[in-house]
Amino acid sequence: MSAVSFRSVCKVFGGGHRRVVALDKVCLDVTEGEFVTLVGASGCGKSTLLRTLAGLEMHTAGDIEAGGLPVVAPGADRAMVFQDYSLYPWLTVIENIKFPRQLAVHTRGCTSADVETASGRADALLCAMGLSGVAKAYPSQLSGGMQQRVAIARALMTRPRILLMDEPFGALDAQTREVMHDLILHVCRLERCTVLFVTHDVDEAIYLGQRVVLMAPRPGRIDSVYEVPLRRERALAMKHAPEFLALRVRILERIRDTSGMRTDFELLQRLSQQAAPI
Numbered sequence: 001m002s003a004v005s006f007r008s009v010c011k012v013f014g015g016g017h018r019r020v021v022a023l024d025k026v027c028l029d030v031t032e033g034e035f036v037t038l039v040g041a042s043g044c045g046k047s048t049l050l051r052t053l054a055g056l057e058m059h060t061a062g063d064i065e066a067g068g069l070p071v072v073a074p075g076a077d078r079a080m081v082f083q084d085y086s087l088y089p090w091l092t093v094i095e096n097i098k099f100p101r102q103l104a105v106h107t108r109g110c111t112s113a114d115v116e117t118a119s120g121r122a123d124a125l126l127c128a129m130g131l132s133g134v135a136k137a138y139p140s141q142l143s144g145g146m147q148q149r150v151a152i153a154r155a156l157m158t159r160p161r162i163l164l165m166d167e168p169f170g171a172l173d174a175q176t177r178e179v180m181h182d183l184i185l186h187v188c189r190l191e192r193c194t195v196l197f198v199t200h201d202v203d204e205a206i207y208l209g210q211r212v213v214l215m216a217p218r219p220g221r222i223d224s225v226y227e228v229p230l231r232r233e234r235a236l237a238m239k240h241a242p243e244f245l246a247l248r249v250r251i252l253e254r255i256r257d258t259s260g261m262r263t264d265f266e267l268l269q270r271l272s273q274q275a276a277p278i
Contacts, residue, residue: 001032003033003034003067003194004053004066004162004196005029005064006027006062007065008026009025009049009062009064010024010026011045011048011060023220024219026049028213028222028225030194031194033193034211035185035195035208036210037198037205037211038196038205038212039200039205039212039213039214040223040258042200044215044258045217045221046166046198047166049220050166052071053071054080055072055073055078056074056080066078067161078160079100079155079163080164080166081148081151081152081163081164081166081168083167085151088139089139090138092136093126093134093136093137093142094126096139097126097154098119100155100157101121101157125156128153128187128190129150130183131153145179148168148169148180149180152184160193162193162195163188163194164195164196167199167200168180169181178236181207185208185234202252205251206230206244206251207239208234209228210228211227212225212226212228213225214254214258216258217259223258226247226250229243230244
């Protein structure tokens, strides 16, 4: 059974002349424990697809299943990490991490065993993310990379079966991103969760993913799917491997084809030959 299944999923925003087809007949299966990355030009529906799976947006047509059950709302089996961290500024690092479990505990009735379990889980995530030294710090006192580690730890707090990540490292510098890549691969292997990861960075998509799903715009749809020909244990040296570079070229070429953004060199040449206006 697939961990995630999209069957002819459509999503339409607005109506009449404002009608926008964000997703059109999307079909995709993701197996248990798989790490799938989604790439494509802006406006191809990557984030919308993630949000429908999270239950934050309702799809217009088709079926979405998570763990064999239809997705009709947010659920504890799914957690989402956003680009902007979305931490609570009035809570410390450890309080931010504990918040989802405490919310769940108080919703169904709190016991001392539940509180102890939540504390142990938070401490383990704090250690796994390398945040033990800043447990009592506030988000404003942390770097961007550290804030994103807190956001990931918080998302993992309730042991979700499916982790959804929407360009989580987009605002980080290159060096910090590389550290985060290896960290998220390691943590997700430990947690044995299924991951859908949206990015604009093709190198990031190949390095992290077991499969790369390329989406095309107008309307948003799945154009092609690429198996990543690398062993599951990743290392930075793989980014220079011939198979990595070859796949990178294939995906970038296809993104240019589907986005309609290929450079018309003949047009540029004609423009450059025209006299500038006085």
